Each structure stands twice: as C-alpha cells, then as structure tokens.
Amino acid sequence: AQTMKETIGKHFLIGAAVSTRNIYSQDPKVKSAIVDNFNAIVAENCMKGEAIHPEENRYSWGDADATVKFAEDNNMVVTGHCLVWHSQAPRWMFKDNDGKTVTREVLIDRLYHHITNVVSRYKGRIKGWDVVNEAFEDDGSYRKTPYYNIIGPEYFELAFKFAHEADPNAELYYNDYSMSKPAKRDAVCRLVRDLKAKGCRIDAVGMQSHNGIDYPNLNDYEASIDSLAACGVKVMMTELDINMLPSPQHFGGADISQRFKYDKTLNPYVNGLTKSAQKLFNERYLAFFNIYAKHKDQISRVTLWGVSDADSWLNGWPVPGRTNYSLLIDRKYKVKPVVKDIIKLF
C-alpha cells in the first residue's frame, strides 16, 4: 500500500513530532511507524529552552543531538522547535542571582546567547526554526510574556535576526495556535509584514492545528491559510491532532481537571472509540486534509503532533490520565484505515 510520505510527500513535507522515548525506542514498530510514513520530524520537547539550556552556562545537547542524528540516518528533514516561548523557557532566563527580574539589556544578551548557541550547533542540519512560539492572544494583542514585558515588541525582530545570523540558510518561522481566529491571524499577518519591512527573514507561519471535532470553524481555518499566504509566506500545519475527548472547561474550568480524572464523562473511550465517534474522527481528518490538498501550493509542511495515539500529549492534557485517539497511527503503531482515503485526496 502507498504511504503518506510517498503520496502527500510529493506536495509538501509530512511530519511527526517525536519524543526522546520514540527516538531511543528499541521497538522496531516505533521506528518504522516514523520512517515509513513521514519524511520530516520535530522534537516534541528536547529542543525547548528548559530542556536544552537548563542553566545559563550549561546546555544539555544529548537528546537533541540524537533526534537530529535519527533524522539524518533516515533521510528525514528536521524542524527546530522552538527558540522563544514563554512556556518551557529556560528557568533561569528572566531572573538574576538575587531573584530580581533582569534588565532589558541582560535579557537581550541572554536571548542572543541562547539563540546563537542552539542554532549554530545544528547549522546546516535543521531546515528551519520556530523562532517565536505563541506570542499573541486570541484577540490579536501581544501576549504579555516576560520577553514582551522586559524587552518590548522588539524582541521579535531581535530573535529573528539572531537566528538568521547563526544559520543564514535556515528557514525561520512564527508558530501559534487558534490561528483560524481572524483577530489572531490578522495580528500574525501584521507581524510578518513588519518583520519583512525591517529586513528580517521569515519563510512560513505555523498554524499549530490542535483541532477538535467542533473547532475550528473550517471556513475560518481555510481563510487563514489564504490570508497568511497572501502576506508572502508559506503556511505550515505544525502540530496537527484532533482531540476526541471533552474539554474540562465545559465542566467549569481546567483547575478542576484532577477531580474528573476518573470521571467517565471526561474519559469515555477507555476501551476504544464508539462507532459514531470513529466516524466523526474519520470525517474530520478527511475535511482537514481536503483543505490541505486544495491549498497544497501554499502549504510547505503538515506535521502530526506525535507518532501514535500512545504518544499523544492529549492523553495527558488538559486532564491527566485519559485515553485519547488524536492521531493517524493507533496504539499498536498501525496506520489507521482513514489514511488510505486521505491519500486518495492527493
């Protein structure tokens, strides 16, 4: 049977996020699920600031090195994720030794060293970097992260410039979720134009695409692909998955998630999806890939956020200990039946 990488891969990169557990796995099923179906990988966690740069004068390269080597050994493209993000940031980044918030000058200097050292280490081996991740609120305003609060909005151009200096051939990306929301998408378009006007390189925008059965609205989602492409960048679906489980917000807020850990209403598919849920899953994935096929000239990559359902972060977020079915490869590392229909769209 034909695989996603043989078919979809002719039009744009088709990737998966890999954990270090995946990379070091001795199970041949895991490795073939990755290399037979995909032609691109991104590290799920090990290149994030807190993991790769645990102390100001100490980097922890082992897992990232192994991930890049895995890709090279198997002829796969690597995306670097991510250089500037308020979450999973280097823990020491924003405070000095006395616990005081650092000055603008100090943070710019730390950012410079972080970006320069990480990007240089993989110079020529990583196709592109998510330079800034999740920096806007859904209403289009700047997210008030420590980077924003301490440096101001100039941190975007600084980060893109530092990354470009460290590896002039690497592609550079902005990445965010809820990109179908018009206000957010417009803010990102303004950022792209602004960066370009300032002479910065930006190749693509990532629409994370942590999708559900009833969100995003498909028309808005498709409109975002067109608007972003019209700003002169490629569009990538960087973290695609479909959450099949209800969100605890519907029950009064994420803070009560622990209480619902064993609540059947929040974890209804422990023994498998029901027939109707399976049908929704298939239809939803086909609807998204139908859009990707239609927009294939504007899209440079679609990456699933995880290899198999066993690996998906959605088993643990926002409610821990659930059984989710968010990806195209099942818990036994078998490609799901819907994939042959997805392939036919291309």
Ligand code: XIL
């Ligand atoms: C997630 C990982 O999948 C989890 O393992 C980790 O605990 C938290 O981060 N947006 C992003 C990704 O850009 O880096 C996040 O990955 C998911 C949301």
